[in-house]
Amino acid sequence: MAEILSPAGSWESMVAAVQNGADAVYMGVGTFNARRSAKNFSPEDFGAAVRYCHLRGVKVYLTLNTLLSDRELDEAADLLRHASSCGADAVLVQDWGVLTLAQEVAPELPVHASTQMSLMSLGGANKAAQLGMERVVLAREMSRDEIGEVCRGCDAEVETFAHGALCMCYSGQCAMSALIGQRSGNRGRCAQPCRLPYGVNEPAKKQYPLSLKDANLSSYLQEMEGMGVACLKLEGRMKRPEYVAVVTDIYRRLADEKRKPTAQEQQMLYDAFSRSGFTDWYYQGKKGSGMFGTRPENIPEPKDLFAAAKAGYEKEDKRTVGVAMHCTVRSGAPATLTVTAGDECVTVSGSVPEAARNRALTDDELRTRLSKTGGTVFTPTEISVELDEGLMLSASAINALRREALELLTAQLEHRGEGVRKNYDAAPLPDAPQNGEKLGFTCSIAKPEQLTEELVACGLEMIYIPLELLDKVDLAPYADRTRFCAVLPRVFRTADEEKFRRILTDTPYLSAVAVNNLGHLPIVEGLELEIRGDFGMNVFNSRSLLFLREQGLQSATVSFELRHSQIRDLRKYLPCEAIVYGRLPLMVMENCVIHNNVGCSCENDNYLSDRTGARFPLLRVYGCRNEIQNSRTLFLADKDDYRRAGLRWARLRFTTETPQQCLTVLRRYLGENDYTPEDYTRGLFYRGVE
Numbered sequence: 301m302a303e304i305l306s307p308a309g310s311w312e313s314m315v316a317a318v319q320n321g322a323d324a325v326y327m328g329v330g331t332f333n334a335r336r337s338a339k340n341f342s343p344e345d346f347g348a349a350v351r352y353c354h355l356r357g358v359k360v361y362l363t364l365n366t367l368l369s370d371r372e373l374d375e376a377a378d379l380l381r382h383a384s385s386c387g388a389d390a391v392l393v394q395d396w397g398v399l400t401l402a403q404e405v406a407p408e409l410p411v412h413a414s415t416q417m418s419l420m421s422l423g424g425a426n427k428a429a430q431l432g433m434e435r436v437v438l439a440r441e442m443s444r445d446e447i448g449e450v451c452r453g454c455d456a457e458v459e460t461f462a463h464g465a466l467c468m469c470y471s472g473q474c475a476m477s478a479l480i481g482q483r484s485g486n487r488g489r490c491a492q493p494c495r496l497p498y499g500v501n502e503p504a505k506k507q508y509p510l511s512l513k514d515a516n517l518s519s520y521l522q523e524m525e526g527m528g529v530a531c532l533k534l535e536g537r538m539k540r541p542e543y544v545a546v547v548t549d550i551y552r553r554l555a556d557e558k559r560k561p562t563a564q565e566q567q568m569l570y571d572a573f574s575r576s577g578f579t580d581w582y583y584q585g586k587k588g589s590g591m592f593g594t595r596p597e598n599i600p601e602p603k604d605l606f607a608a609a610k611a612g613y614e615k616e617d618k619r620t621v622g623v624a625m626h627c628t629v630r631s632g633a634p635a636t637l638t639v640t641a642g643d644e645c646v647t648v649s650g651s652v653p654e655a656a657r658n659r660a661l662t663d664d665e666l667r668t669r670l671s672k673t674g675g676t677v678f679t680p681t682e683i684s685v686e687l688d689e690g691l692m693l694s695a696s697a698i699n700a701l702r703r704e705a706l707e708l709l710t711a712q713l714e715h716r717g718e719g720v721r722k723n724y725d726a727a728p729l730p731d732a733p734q735n736g737e738k739l740g741f742t743c744s745i746a747k748p749e750q751l752t753e754e755l756v757a758c759g760l761e762m763i764y765i766p767l768e769l770l771d772k773v774d775l776a777p778y779a780d781r782t783r784f785c786a787v788l789p790r791v792f793r794t795a796d797e798e799k800f801r802r803i804l805t806d807t808p809y810l811s812a813v814a815v816n817n818l819g820h821l822p823i824v825e826g827l828e829l830e831i832r833g834d835f836g837m838n839v840f841n842s843r844s845l846l847f848l849r850e851q852g853l854q855s856a857t858v859s860f861e862l863r864h865s866q867i868r869d870l871r872k873y874l875p876c877e878a879i880v881y882g883r884l885p886l887m888v889m890e891n892c893v894i895h896n897n898v899g900c901s902c903e904n905d906n907y908l909s910d911r912t913g914a915r916f917p918l919l920r921v922y923g924c925r926n927e928i929q930n931s932r933t934l935f936l937a938d939k940d941d942y943r944r945a946g947l948r949w950a951r952l953r954f955t956t957e958t959p960q961q962c963l964t965v966l967r968r969y970l971g972e973n974d975y976t977p978e979d980y981t982r983g984l985f986y987r988g989v990e
Contacts, residue, residue, distance in 0.1 A: 302525040302532050304555055305361070305459070306548045309537035310339035314349055316545035317358075319613035321552030324359035325349075326392065328537070329383070332376055333363040333488055343379070347386045351714035356619040356677055357642070359389040364402075365414035367395050367486045367840035367859065369866055377405045377726050384409040387717025390435065393417075394472060394486070397843025401726060403432060408721040410434045412459070416472035416486070417818060418836070420446075422453045422794040424819025429456035435531065440466055440515065441890040442793075443585035444523070449794055451528030458528065462521070463547055463569070464535025466512040466579070466591075468494040469887035473790055473836060476886035478861050479930055479981075484989035486838060486861065494887075495594070499909045500897035500918075509893050509908070513593035516569060516578030518561045521554050539573060542606035545613050546572040571602040582890070589896040622681040623709070625670050627701070629653050629661065629687045635697070637670070639705045641678070644716065646708040650701035653691040660690050669698040676706050729842060732871035735948055741969060742877065743952040743962070744787065746919060748772040752959045756782050758966050761949065764814060764834075767803060768922045775809040785812035786829075788820045789922035790836040790888050796923075797823050804829065814857075821851060830854050835879065842871035849873045857951065860884055860934075863988035868945040875948035880936045881965060882953025883917065883929035884983060893926050894918055905956070917956050929955050935980035937968045942985070 306317035308327040317325045327349065328340045341349060350360045362383045368376055376398060383391060384406035391409055393399050394416035402411055412435040413419055413428040420439040428436050435457040438447060442460075451458045467474065469485075476493050478484035483491045494510035517524070517532075524532065532555075534547050550565050561569070570577065576593025612618070624640045634649040653661070667683045744764035745751055751763065756778040764785045765773060775784050786804060789796075800823050804813055813829045815821060816836025824831055833839060833848050833856035840859045848856050857877040858867055867878060894906045902920040909915050914931035921927045934953075936942050942950055952969060954962045968975040 301555060302521070302529050303359075304548065304551050305531050305533045306544055307464075307534060307537040307539065308349070308544075309539070310541065311341070311345065311349065312541040313537070313539075313544045314353070316541040316609070316613045317548050318353060318356055319618050320545045320549040320609075321556075321619075322358060322548050324361060324389065324531070325353060326361040326363050326533075326537075328363045328488075329379055331488065332366055332368065332372070332379060343382050346383070346388075350386045350388055350718070354387065354716050355621070355710060355713045357621055357713075358619075361412065362388050362391045363414070364398060365392045365394040365416050366488045367484075367838055367861070368398055369862075370841045370843075370869065370871075373397065373401060373726075373841060373843065377401055380406045380409065381723040384721045384723050385719055387715070387720075389717075392437070395838070395840060395844060396847040397841040399431070399433075400843055400847050404724065405726050406721065406723050413437060413456075414472075415439060415461070418470050418472040418790070419818060420470075420791065420793060421797060421817075421819040422450050423797050423822035424817060425450050425454040425456060425458070427818050427821055429454060435459055437461075437533065439470055441470065441582050444520070444527070444583050445585065446793055447524070447529065447583075448527040457530035459531035459533055460524065460529050461515060461535060462517045462524070462532040463551065464514055464539075466515050466582070468510040468512055468889055468891065470791055470890070472838065473888050474886070475861065475884060476928065478984060478989045479884060479886060482984070482987055482989050484861055486840075486859075487989055489990045497911060500893060501906055502909065503913070504909050504911045507897075508592060508594045509897050510887075511575065511594050512591055512891070513575045513577055513579040514573065515580065515582070516566075516574075517580055517583055518551060518554055518566070518569065519580070520583060521551070522558055525555075536573075540601075540606070541613075542609045543572045545609035546605060549609070549612075568605060571605050587891045591891065592896070617677055619677065620679040621677050621713070623673075623678045623706075624682040625680055625684070625705075627666060627670055627683075627685045627687075629666065629685070629691055629693055631655075631688045631691060635693055635701060637701045637705045639678075639709050641709060641713065644709065644712050646705055646712060648701060648705045648708060650704070651693065651697040653688075653693045656690050656692040659692075661687065661693055663687055666693075666698065669695060670702055672699075672702070673706065676710070678706055678709070729846065729871060730873075732842075732873050735872055735875065735946060737875075737948060739943055739947060740949050741952065741966070742949050743954055743966065744882075745769075745962075746955045749959055750954050750957065750962050751778075752963070753777070754963050755959070755966060758963070758970060760966070762812065764951070766922065767800060770803060770807050770810075775807075779809040783811035784809055785814050785832060786810055787814040787834060788816055788823070790816040791890065791921070791923060791925055792817075792819070801827070812854075815853070825852075832877075833857060833874070835860060842873065845870065845873040845876070855948065861984050861989045864941040864945055864985050866988065867942075867947070870946070872946055872948075876946065877949040877951055878942060878945065878947050879934065879953050880942050880950040881934055881969065882951075883931075883933055883955045884953070886916065886928040886930055888921065888927045889925060891926075892924060893928075894920075895924075919955060930981070930983075932979050932981040933977045934983040934985075935977050936982065936985060937965075938976070939982075939985075 308314035
């Protein structure tokens with residue numbers, strides 16, 4: 301049966317999840333998790349939570365699924381060792397550096413690939429498994445056929461989201477909250493700008509083109525289990541405990557009873573929380589305007605529903621543990637009781653029975669006294685006895701025997717896995733090679749016409765071209781004066797893998813390929829192309845650079861959420877590149893904002909406008925998907941800090957610019973003019989993110 305995994309944003313939410321039938325819960329400790337605004341747990345509370353859950357047969361997963369800086373990794377190592385020592389059942393990670401850190405300091409703690417890793421293909425899932433991750437959490441946007449394909453071919457367990465909030469952007473690829481307000485979604489501080497009103501090709505009105513309804517896949521549990529899904533995740537660490545109770549209870553019953561929800565149960569899910577209803581379109585392989593909805597402010601809570609849910613998990617411990625008891629009462633020997641729960645077993649000895657003076661102890665009386673487990677989490681499922689005739693054992697002696705055995709079993713279950721794993725200190729990082737080469741300039745283009753003779757003549761060391769544009773540009777005239785790098789799309793599917801490899805193999809004059817996803821690595825393996833890590837790889841610390849070097853990459857573009865001082869202090873295990881000009885990408889989306897709101901007009905200059913009047917260009921990317929660009933252009937040509945950050949390359953990211961504007965900008969960075977954009981930003985180069 302597929303595991304029901306529930307959110308635990310607080311102690312009360314954890315209790316609500318456990319008491320309503322969750323097989324496992326996921327929770328964060330401190331600030332290193334993707335829901336920093338939830339109450340979360342202290343290290344001490346986390347240990348107590350593991351004991352509470354393990355006693356009741358529930359697994360606990362630590363969410364350590366954010367990007368961390370070099371200065372934060374020591375604290376993360378302490379947390380990993382603590383979680384391992386507490387007996388946590390797994391840790392979810394996003395950051396490549398955190399992955400290698402976990403495997404070094406807590407090698408016996410299982411690792412799960414968070415949905416923040418943006419895994420959406422069979423190749424990516426198997427690469428995660430190859431790297432030692434035991435479970436892969438797939439992107440929310442995948443269809444039933446795509447999920448099934450991964451399940452059938454993946455060497456790791458597959459986890460999918462079954463209920464709760466949908467992000468407009470692919471998880472792990474959103475920078476909108478970070479660039480607008482320094483609150484990084486990759487650091488657990490998302491301010492949810494997708495829930496605000498926007499206009500498409502017009503001023504913002506009371507329209508919400510980025511606000512998706514919550515997912516509700518309660519009708520497909522048996523289908524997903526049948527295709528091999530190992531775990532069904534319920535989203536909601538920011539939600540109330542009562543919400544967790546209601547949703548967990550319904551999904552538990554549906555899974556156990558192998559049925560679809562009734563109309564009443566669907567209404568309960570709707571009342572607990574929804575945004576204009578629910579959607580299952582991604583799962584069905586559909587997308588469109590019917591997936592969008594909002595939640596009005598100050599909507600009244602379902603008092604009766606929540607009161608009943610709260611009473612259910614507060615008043616009694618409903619989560620019982622079945623035990624088998626075997627009691628032996630023999631003449632001349634201490635009575636013994638063996639109690640078994642799953643693979644845990646304890647045996648205790650008690651008083652020596654006496655010869656009966658009046659009435660001898662019977663089998664039924666002994667069973668009745670052993671079955672009185674009230675006040676504990678245990679429920680006898682089987683009681684067997686071996687009793688010699690003519691013996692007497694007092695009720696208090698039997699009670700003491702039962703009490704001692706259950707107390708011992710309680711401790712054994714609570715501390716299962718605690719203190720038995722080997723943990724280690726992290727070894728010092730190796731020295732990084734010195735970059736003795738002069739800073740060079742590269743650029744990326746988004747339109748074929750941006751590649752011109754004049755641009756190439758300026759001496760660019762590399763020009764990045766989206767894979768989908770390769771058949772629209774002629775590289776031959778420039779091949780002896782610069783190098784070309786094909787950029788693999790950040791969003792793709794298993795069905796694209798062979799196509800991408802064929803294009804890379806058949807396109808002449810390519811020198812390199814830029815990878816944005818773990819799933820790209822199997823695609824480019826064995827090709828005679830330099831492999832460059834693009835910004836989609838979310839490189840945020842030195843360990844990530846070391847990891848990518850070990851995967852065969854030859855350079856890496858660092859995250860544009862890093863401050864210049866953080867970039868400077870990275871150990872450059874690979875030659876590093878940073879974006880120093882251009883409209884930075886805010887979201888890459890499965891749903892086409894243009895088509896949903898104004899019809900198919902991708903060739904036009906489309907934009908999204910917010911309440912301040914700012915315009916965010918909408919660009920079409922591979923697969924008829926959209927990418928939102930920042931309203932203002934990153935501009936650092938008048939600053940020298942990027943030149944002193946130890947970078948090997950500085951990239952100019954051309955998106956909406958005309959060919960002449962591209963040339964003007966490049967010449968400005970080369971010191972040949974004094975051009976300054978009318979409306980520009982320093983991005984996060986000096987501000988950084990929370």
